[in-house]
Amino acid sequence: MSTNPQNDPFEPSAERPPIIEQLRAEIRGLPYRPAKRKKRQAPVPPAPEDSHRLLTIEKGNRWMELARRQPETKMLFGELWHQGELCMLFADTNIGKSVLAVQIGESIARGQSIAPFTCQAPPNPVLYIDFELTQSQFGLRYSKDNQDHQFSDNFFRAQYNFIPDPPPDVDENELLIAAIEYKIQLVKATVLIIDNITCLRGGTENSAVALSLMKSLKALKTDHNLSILVLAHTPKRRNPTQAISADDLHGSKLLINFADSAFAIGKSTVQRSPHGAAADLCYLKQIKQRNTRQRYGSDNVCLCRIRKPGAFLHFQFDGHSAEHHHLLTRTAAGRQEFANKIAELAAASLSQREISRQLGLSLATVNRLLRCADVQMRKCADEKNLKI
DSSP states (O other): OOOOTTTOOOOOOSSOOHHHHHHHHHHHTOOOOOOOOOOOOOOOOOOHHHHHSSOOOOOHHHHHHHHHHSOOOOBSBTBTOBTTOEEEEEEOTTSSHHHHHHHHHHHHHHTOOBTTBOOOSOOOOEEEEESSOOHHHHHHHTEETTEEOOOOTTEEEEEOOOOSSOOTTOOHHHHHHHHHHHHHHHHTOSEEEEEOGGGTSSOTTSHHHHHHHHHHHHHHHHHHTOEEEEEEEOOTTOOTTSOOOGGGSSSOTHHHHSOSEEEEEEEOOSOOSTTOOGGGOEEEEEEEOSSSOOOSSTTSEEEEEEEOSSSOOEEEEEEEEOGGGGSOOOSHHHHHHHHHHHHHHHHTTOOHHHHHHHHTOOHHHHHHHHHHHHHHHHHHHHHHHHHO
């Protein structure tokens, strides 16, 4: 018998041999049904012309010369988003990502700034892909009584139409990217906003899926000279005592690694006015930038609130602050303050789950602090009785 590996007909495989699968089926008392094996196609070597054009090489000084000839990238939303960038905007659910995205899209369509964020570009056609809201929900946000907000003629909104029976042998995600590309060409859009990334391709936690997604978006950006803003979520149980960072973007790290810029909306835990609840105040924080310096970092986040004085729901920006002022504290005084707040909400007949959602605390933390508040109240009552 030959022992030369080169002459051995056996090829290692990750799949179980059929005899093993048959034995497993017999042990379980099940009928044996051989799995249908897909034939793996042999990889095709790349064509020389494709490999030759894959990389462009120039001397360093030539690259500097070419860079000087490029027009200066203009701001679309201050230092947070520039022309030609693939930008990520992420935040927790129900914080206002879609509200801000529509507001940014409308400002770019009109060529108007949202103070304090400058829009240097002239009016541009904007395509807003909305996977979140229905027609009625969108209408409610941008109307008041019988008054409707009049959007710019440069602002186009696309709504997803569910296909119950997609074409056979067609990848739904590839079909969706192709549909977006068609609409870009149809309205001649130069700005694309996608709300949100989880509706494009499921399972962005998988690095291979995330890489494929970002390559598709990069190709769209390059082929059509686009500026792209993509909305994404943070994990549901994000630690409210920690500053927001790139690690808070839900899904694979490749999503933000391949982005040109990124910023986030944070939820403040402090009360800023006698009439404003703690959940009312938010802030914008700059997470990643390539075309500018960092202006809105941890020491200078931009404070904001959602307002609707008329028919247009939007963020109103007011002042700056250090981020640590808006995070939960772990000090004894901080715990006591939250215990008192939880006790007040519990006395107002709110459930622990409702308190957890309102204060941004875990259910276990609410339960623990509520017990502490009860113990403190009984202790104070006992001391009062002793004095009497």
